[in-house]
Amino acid sequence: MKITFENVSSLEGIRNLDLELDLSHVTVLYDPSEILSHAILNAIVGLDELWDGQILVDGIPHWQYLDQEPQARSFGYVFDEGIMLSNLSLKENLMLPLRWLNPDLDEGETQKMIDSWMQRFDLNLDLSQRPVVYRPGELKLLSFVRTLMIAPKVLLIDDPYYMLNKTERQKLYRILCNLKNSNPMLIASIDDDFGSGFADEIIDLSGKQGNLVSVASLS
Amino acid sequence: MTKDYKKKSVPGFFLFFAATLQEALHLRSNRHVSSMVILRQILFTGYEALPLISFLALAIGGLIILQGTNLLSNFGQGIWVHIVLVTVVVNELSGILTALVVVARSGTAISTELGNMKVRREIDLIESFGISPIGYLVVSRIIGVVVAMVVLVVYFNVIAILGGWLFSRIFNHLEFRAFMNDFLSILKLSHVVSSLIKSVVFGIIISSFSTYQGMSVRHASTEVPQRTIRAVVTSIFAIIVSDLLITWLFWVFR
Secondary structure, eight states: OEEEEEEEEETTSOOSEEEEEETTSEEEEEOTTOHHHHHHHHHHTTOSOEEEEEEEETTEEHHHHHHHSOHHHHEEEEOTTOOOOTTSOHHHHHHHHHHHHOTTOOHHHHHHHHHHHHHHTTOOOOTTSOGGGSOHHHHHHHHHHHHHHTOOSEEEEESTTTTOOHHHHHHHHHHHHHHTTTSOEEEEEOOHHHHTTTOSEEEEOOSSTTOOOEEEEOO | OTTGGGSOSHHHHHHHHHHHHHHHHTTTTOTTSOHHHHHHHHHHHTGGGHHHHHHHHHHHHHHHHHHHHHHHHTTTOGGGHHHHIIIIIIIIIHHHHHHHHHIIIIIHHHHHHHHHHHHTTHHHHHHHTTOOHIIIIIIHHHHHHHHHHHHHHHHHHHHHHHHHHHHHHHHHOOOHHHHHHHHHHHOOHHHHHHHHHHHHHHHHHHHHHHHHHHHTOOSOTTHHHHHHHHHHHHHHHHHHHHHHHHHHHHHHTO
16 A cells, blocks of 8 residues: 655644655654654544645545545554543443444454454453553553454554553564564654664654655665 | 534534534434444433432422412412413423533533543544544434433423422312313413424534534643533523524414
């Protein structure tokens, strides 16, 4: 998948950005300010309000592409804060996008899938509880589970290490390394782990707002 | 169009309402509308408000009978107290008082909940799945509040009438059958229809103003109480204006 930003300006701080993202592998947006990379991810999933320019997905206008197939199937977005809906239980949170994509979901199959991902992330949580009961780090890892269960075409990850302790960071890094070959990813991060050794491509956004400094292909 | 409601203004409300209407009109095929959210809203707005509504209705029904009997007996017209009960309770008070209770309980709760969801970026999360927040959060809540409002108004009327009879029984030793005969001889279909129409309109007003104000919160948690206050004030104002309008229309076309 190719995403092209053509002279895009937006509410969240993108200014006249021209950028081409090849999302067939792992791309890291390096942006110490975190504002621009965050705004780029938001713009891709339609959360940012575009003032000018357009975003193309494989040559098709972004909104038209998202009309063609369910958004969650195309882009699985993991927010930096690992957001959960506070009025739903953890299980209802995990099921929400799945049910939306497939209303005739088989309960048994889904439970197996949840158990398998929970095991992979080494999470031992009571899923009948509301999110408020658990630590932000645990919820962040659970938000990875929720997104991966949908099996999106591209995984968008905003600041993967945010809110995680050292052990959780190591765990997440291992899991993402395992997923790297099968899941294209676009990661907004300033961490060295993702900046070197992990990414196939690094896009340096550390210059002025909206100005691209360099694109380095590491593959 | 669903995104244009984010503009804060009077046209913003109408764009929001139009987007809501558009999603509501395709209810059957609209997977964004959640039956779970509707049921939870009915439970909170309707079922959990029953004790307060019961107390209020019983007291109002009884008070009207007491005051009415006192006043009308002076002119030897005590028997006509049922007219007062129909006119005041069924036509006016049941709708208005229930609406005020729903504004105080559910309007504030909806506005605060959605405002906090906005601040915690939960609405962004829903949008990132491709689920329409208008369909999932707004339409579902509007349906829930309207259904609960209709049920509560009918319930208010029944309890107020029973309260009226209870006080008539205590002070005037009036039998239930005699009381109901007098009451039903005065009650017309138009009274019931007007009461039901008002409950639907008030339900739409409360839920749409509250959801709009909640969804209009941008980023700061300090906006949440401000928006909630605005939801309460605009809802009460709109309820009174629409009540006057509906009553006037029924009076013109009676």
